[in-house]
Amino acid sequence: MKNLLRSIPIFILIGIEAVLYSHHRDIFVGVLPIVVISIISYLYSLNNPVNHSRAFRIRSYFNWLTLGLTYAFLYMGRYNLTKASSKFSEHLMSESDFGTIFGIGAIIYGVSFIVNGPLADKLGGKKTMIIGAIGSSIANLILGIITYKTMNSSNANASLFWPFVIVYAINMYFQSFGAVSIVKVNAAWFHIKERGVFGGIFGTLISLGIFLAFDLTGMILRETKGTDGFHIWWVFFVPAIILVIMAILDFFIIKDTPGEAGFEDFNTGDAGADETEEIKENPLQLYKRILTHPIILIMIIIEFSSGVLRNGVMHWGVHFANDIKIAGVTLFKSDIFFQNWGLILMIAGISGGFLAGFISDKFFNSRRGPSAFFLYVGMFIGFSVMVFAVRMHWYGLMGFLAFFLSLCVIGVHGMLSGTASMDFGGKKSAATVAGVIDGFVYLGTGFQSIALGAILKGAKHDITIWNRWPIFLVPFTLIGLYFTWKIWNARPDTKGKASH
Numbered sequence: 001m002k003n004l005l006r007s008i009p010i011f012i013l014i015g016i017e018a019v020l021y022s023h024h025r026d027i028f029v030g031v032l033p034i035v036v037i038s039i040i041s042y043l044y045s046l047n048n049p050v051n052h053s054r055a056f057r058i059r060s061y062f063n064w065l066t067l068g069l070t071y072a073f074l075y076m077g078r079y080n081l082t083k084a085s086s087k088f089s090e091h092l093m094s095e096s097d098f099g100t101i102f103g104i105g106a107i108i109y110g111v112s113f114i115v116n117g118p119l120a121d122k123l124g125g126k127k128t129m130i131i132g133a134i135g136s137s138i139a140n141l142i143l144g145i146i147t148y149k150t151m152n153s154s155n156a157n158a159s160l161f162w163p164f165v166i167v168y169a170i171n172m173y174f175q176s177f178g179a180v181s182i183v184k185v186n187a188a189w190f191h192i193k194e195r196g197v198f199g200g201i202f203g204t205l206i207s208l209g210i211f212l213a214f215d216l217t218g219m220i221l222r223e224t225k226g227t228d229g230f231h232i233w234w235v236f237f238v239p240a241i242i243l244v245i246m247a248i249l250d251f252f253i254i255k256d257t258p259g260e261a262g263f264e265d266f267n268t269g270d271a272g273a274d275e276t277e278e279i280k281e282n283p284l285q286l287y288k289r290i291l292t293h294p295i296i297l298i299m300i301i302i303e304f305s306s307g308v309l310r311n312g313v314m315h316w317g318v319h320f321a322n323d324i325k326i327a328g329v330t331l332f333k334s335d336i337f338f339q340n341w342g343l344i345l346m347i348a349g350i351s352g353g354f355l356a357g358f359i360s361d362k363f364f365n366s367r368r369g370p371s372a373f374f375l376y377v378g379m380f381i382g383f384s385v386m387v388f389a390v391r392m393h394w395y396g397l398m399g400f401l402a403f404f405l406s407l408c409v410i411g412v413h414g415m416l417s418g419t420a421s422m423d424f425g426g427k428k429s430a431a432t433v434a435g436v437i438d439g440f441v442y443l444g445t446g447f448q449s450i451a452l453g454a455i456l457k458g459a460k461h462d463i464t465i466w467n468r469w470p471i472f473l474v475p476f477t478l479i480g481l482y483f484t485w486k487i488w489n490a491r492p493d494t495k496g497k498a499s500h
Contacts, residue, residue, distance in 0.1 A: 029219045033208060036346070037065070040204050043354070047197040049361075059261050060189050066253045067125070067182050068205040070133055070246040074178040075209020076216065077140045077239035081105075081168060082315050083217040084147075084235045086322055088160065092150065095319055095460065097161045099453015102315070104165055105172035106307075106446035110439040112176040117435025118283045120177065124256040125184035125431065130247045132177025137243035139171035144236035151232065172442075179417065179438045180431040187422040187430035188257040192269035192492075195419045196361030196368075200354030206410060207349025210314070212239075214342025268422075286429060290436055295490045296424055298483050299416050300440045302372065305480040306416070307444025309379060310409040312473045314345060316452055317402045320469065323460050326395055337399025344403050345410075352411025360415065368420040369487035375408040375415075376484050380477040382408065386470040412480070417441060423492045448472075 044061060052060070085098040093101075120128040146163045217235050224231040255261040281289070290296055321331040321338035332338050356371040364370045382405045389397045417438045425433030455472060459465040 026219045026223065029215050032211070032215075032343070032346075036204065036208050036211075036350070037069075039350075040201050041065070043197065044201065047194060049193040050191045056258065056263050059255075059263065060258075062253055063189060063255060063261070064182075064186055064201070066246075066249055067129060067185055068201070068208075070129055070243075070250055071178045071182050072205050072209035072212060073239055073242050073246055074132060074136055074175055075206065076212035077136045077171065077236075077243060078175050079210060079213035079314075080140075080217050080235045080239060081143075081164075082318060083214055083221075084232050086318055087221065087230050087232055090460075091157070091159065093160050093164070096453050096457050097159075097164075099449045099456075101161070101164045101168055103446040103449035103453065105168045106311075106442045106449055108169045109172040109176045110442035110446065112173045113180065113432075113435030113439035114287075116176050117180050117432035117439075118286060120180040120184045120431035120435070121429055125181035126250060126254040126256050128177045128184070128431075129181035129254065130250050132174045132181065133243045133247040133250065135174025135177070136171055137240045137247070139167055139174060140236045140240035140243070142167050143171065144233040144240065147236060148233040176435070176439075176442075180435045183417075183421055183425075183434035184431035185254065185256055187268065187425070188265065190268065190422070191266070192366055192423055193361065195422060196357035196366055196415075197354070200350070200357035200414065204350045204353055206414065207346040207353070210349065211342040211346035214318075214345065215340070216342070218342070286432055287436075290425075290429070290433055293424065295487055296433060296436070298487050298490075299420060299424075299437055302480050302483045302487075303413070303416055303437050304440040304444040304447075305476040305483075306409055306413050307441035308448040308476045309383075309405070309473055309480070310413060310441075311445045312448050312452065312469075312476075313402050313405050313409070315449065316456070316469060317341070317398075319456075319459075320398070320466060323466065324395055324398075324463060331395060331398065335395075335399040337403050344399075345406050348403050348406035349410040349414075352407040352409070353414040355407075356411035356415040357419070360419075365491075366423075367489065367491050368415050368423065369484055369490055371415050372412045373481070373484035373488060375411045376477060376480040378408040379405055380474070380481055383470050383474045383477050387474065390470055391467050412484075413441065444476075 041061065045057075048057065081098070081102060085093050085095075085101075116128065143164065146160065146167065150158045150160055150163075216238075220234050220238055221230050221232065224234045257265055259265045317338070318332075318341060321335065321341070324331045326334055332341075337344050352375065356375060359374065360366060360368055360371040382401055385397070386401050386405070388394070389401060417434060421434035421437050422430050425431075452469065452472060455468050456465055
């Protein structure tokens with residue numbers, strides 16, 4: 001009864017959102033983040049398996065919420081390019097240009113972890129999150145200026161390609177501080193028994209960022225549209241402003257450890273948690289230890305595949321929906337899933353994240369492999385169906401399939417990059433392990449972005465080319481399926497090794 005009473009405000013907010021969705025779309029977009037934060041706050045309040053004090057829980061809440069919102073707005077400043085690219089004219093940025101720009105940026109993001117992971121372990125996640133937020137803010141500001149000047153240029157041959165290649169790559173370097181920072185800080189604040197639910201929270205925050213990147217960005221485009229067309233530069237200016245605000249809040253609110261916040265540091269139960277003396281390692285020794293760890297190596301392979309699959313759906317689903325028409329109307333306007341792409345991805349991410357965390361903590365004693373395995377089974381089935389749906393023009397299925405596949409892959413990503421990286425890295429090297437794993441996610445992202453950009457060249461004019469899209473993705477579900485089975489029984493012990 002007590003939990004039911006505590007849920008009443010959330011049900012009221014959900015009801016308000018339903019009304020706003022029907023009548024006031026832009027207000028709905030503005031209010032939804034509050035609803036999402038309320039829901040994850042409620043779920044967090046229910047999960048206290050190691051009996052932390054109320055004071056500790058409240059301080060922990062503000063710590064991870066501030067971190068998480070910064071991470072979400074970093075996502076907005078990363079994936080705003082996807083939304084903007086669908087509005088640029090062909091000569092300003094073609095689909096092939098977008099694939100190359102994002103692909104190079106994603107590779108830079110992945111490679112940056114070689115430096116930024118150990119840097120976060122050395123400096124602490126608070127400092128590196130602030131560095132990332134400010135750096136990305138400046139990069140987005142420059143992207144906005146470039147867009148404004150190019151779109152208002154009298155040069156008919158003006159192109160965004162090379163300026164965006166360079167500045168977006170810089171943006172992605174600073175973006176790479178986000179994941180390692182959030183994992184580094186939370187490794188000290190969450191016990192291993194709590195991290196399954198944290199994986200859901202992590203997935204929710206990722207999904208909130210995706211929602212902001214697609215739907216809030218869409219609202220920005222609608223609200224700033226003039227008689228001369230879309231003022232796309234605001235898509236970059238708005239997250240630039242918000243990220244500066246978040247950096248200021250990070251400075252005052254975030255603490256790297258419970259000890260810095262006035263509480264006792266505690267044994268988190270992860271790899272290396274019982275080590276009483278700090279092991280001195282230079283970066284080469286650290287990377288050697290990580291890259292010879294059999295479980296981490298397998299997670300790297302799985303998450304490379306996740307990077308291919310996640311962005312293979314999230315990015316190209318937008319372009320597919322803009323290219324495919326039913327009775328003269330694009331899927332982007334006729335299909336309820338693609339009409340609400342950011343919202344759908346957020347719902348998928350929240351569902352997948354908490355489903356994976358719940359399965360892991362409640363049924364498999366905090367083992368992460370089984371959750372990831374079942375979600376990969378779902379992806380294999382979903383992408384196999386998508387192959388036939390695209391070829392046979394069963395376009396009515398595509399929106400739901402994109403939703404389901406996003407649910408599965410964001411669940412895996414939150415479980416491995418956000419949770420297992422803490423488990424197997426431990427507090428001392430959590431950021432470096434998270435960086436390596438998330439780095440391979442974005443190497444997979446870069447690979448698919450460049451590859452599919454080339455494979456789908458000309459799809460705007462010949463929709464049969466889209467048949468190649470899901471066929472390219474299916475093999476990566478099999479890779480993930482095999483390797484998640486291999487780590488079914490993997491879990492960390494307190495000596496830094498994996499037990500089987």
